[in-house]
Amino acid sequence: MGRPPCCDKTGVKKGPWTPEEDILLVSYIQEHGPGNWKTVPTHTGLLRCSKSCRLRWTNYLRPGIKRGDFTEQEENMIIHLQALLGNRWAAIATYLPQRTDNDIKNYWNTHLKKKLGKLQPAAHVSSANSSMSRDRWERRLQEDIQTARQALSDALSSEKSILLSEPKPDVGPRKKHAQAPAYASNTENIARLLKEWNKKSPKPAGRTSKDGSSSESSISVGSLSSTTDAPNCYKSEIEGMGDLEPLLGLEPSMELSISSEVSQPRASGGTSPSPCFFQNETKPDPSVLDQMNVTLSSFEKWLFNDVADSLCGRSEFHLSEQLLEFFSS
DNA sequence: AAAATCGCCAACCGCCCTACA
DNA sequence: GTGTAGGGCGGTTGGCGATTT
Numbered sequence: 001m002g003r004p005p006c007c008d009k010t011g012v013k014k015g016p017w018t019p020e021e022d023i024l025l026v027s028y029i030q031e032h033g034p035g036n037w038k039t040v041p042t043h044t045g046l047l048r049c050s051k052s053c054r055l056r057w058t059n060y061l062r063p064g065i066k067r068g069d070f071t072e073q074e075e076n077m078i079i080h081l082q083a084l085l086g087n088r089w090a091a092i093a094t095y096l097p098q099r100t101d102n103d104i105k106n107y108w109n110t111h112l113k114k115k116l117g118k119l120q121p122a123a124h125v126s127s128a129n130s131s132m133s134r135d136r137w138e139r140r141l142q143e144d145i146q147t148a149r150q151a152l153s154d155a156l157s158s159e160k161s162i163l164l165s166e167p168k169p170d171v172g173p174r175k176k177h178a179q180a181p182a183y184a185s186n187t188e189n190i191a192r193l194l195k196e197w198n199k200k201s202p203k204p205a206g207r208t209s210k211d212g213s214s215s216e217s218s219i220s221v222g223s224l225s226s227t228t229d230a231p232n233c234y235k236s237e238i239e240g241m242g243d244l245e246p247l248l249g250l251e252p253s254m255e256l257s258i259s260s261e262v263s264q265p266r267a268s269g270g271t272s273p274s275p276c277f278f279q280n281e282t283k284p285d286p287s288v289l290d291q292m293n294v295t296l297s298s299f300e301k302w303l304f305n306d307v308a309d310s311l312c313g314r315s316e317f318h319l320s321e322q323l324l325e326f327f328s329s
Numbered sequence: 330a331a332a333a334t335c336g337c338c339a340a341c342c343g344c345c346c347t348a349c350a
Numbered sequence: 351g352t353g354t355a356g357g358g359c360g361g362t363t364g365g366c367g368a369t370t371t
Binding site for chain 3: 015016038050054087088089090101105
Binding site: 016017051059060103107 | 341
């Protein structure tokens with residue numbers, strides 16, 4: 001007997017969210033706060049299932065979300081964290097508080113995977129020989145993760161100070177919509193922006209926007225991250241929402257949970273993620289690291305030295321060179 | 330100019346974990 | 351101890367725009 005669906009399928013709307021739906025949801029959450037998603041559809045009148053509401057909020061409407069335009073720093077962080085944590089997108093997202101796990105996952109799948117795929121010498125991933133047992137590999141990982149945890153924490157601390165002290169103009173967004181990022185600081189702003197937008201663009205609902213350029217955009221508030229999309233009267237307000245300190249706080253408990261997760265994959269036995277920056281991000285062959293004749297200590301050294309370097313401003317990060325150097329060590 | 334293909338990403342699906350009765 | 355519901359998470363898909371043929 002399978003688990004029943006989270007909501008009655010009949011009469012439940014699916015597909016892209018409209019601005020009107022966004023407003024309803026944001027208004028409700030503004031009033032009641034997020035949570036108790038089960039009741040959200042009934043209270044808001046939204047013909048969406050609770051899960052869809054939660055997803056919409058956490059991925060797009062939630063304050064403090066930065067959309068698109070991954071910086072090189074973020075890119076490097078994702079690469080390193082993915083190498084360390086595997087496909088634990090939620091865990092990775094905790095280190096990039098402005099990004100959602102979905103966003104990071106998409107970015108990985110569409111950009112970084114290809115990037116690394118090109119750089120990755122095929123010989124290194126062939127798992128022809130498997131000398132190290134999984135147990136042994138995990139034990140070693142568990143030991144090294146302690147050191148790694150500390151190093152990562154240090155590296156992130158330096159990033160925090162950098163980000164809070166000065167924006168780095170030279171490490172800006174690299175994609176086409178290279179505007180200064182702005183953040184909706186609270187649901188009130190979101191609601192106001194949505195309303196203002198709606199006034200200006202009373203078009204029927206269409207596909208949710210990707211970059212906010214479409215007038216039938218759902219705004220998705222995520223696109224509020226582009227100040228050019230926001231009504232002029234709110235631009236300065238948005239740009240002033242730079243209070244990221246609480247968002248960048250790194251909690252020790254978080255680190256602990258992440259590190260323990262690494263050594264204790266989900267019990268499903270299915271796609272238990274694990275450290276891997278190889279093409280199949282599922283469980284790596286434990287022999288891979290061994291095969292490369294690399295201890296995790298040097299592995300983590302590579303990881304965190306680079307994180308620290310790039311975060312401290314010495315961001316001459318040549319991924320290919322470092323990978324090659326690493327692989328050939 | 331039209332058709333075919335590719336790339337991107339928002340949203341969905343299904344599984345798992347946890348809290349609670 | 352067991353069943354159920356809510357929520358979290360990762361994998362996958364569908365649809366649209368962009369690019370290529």
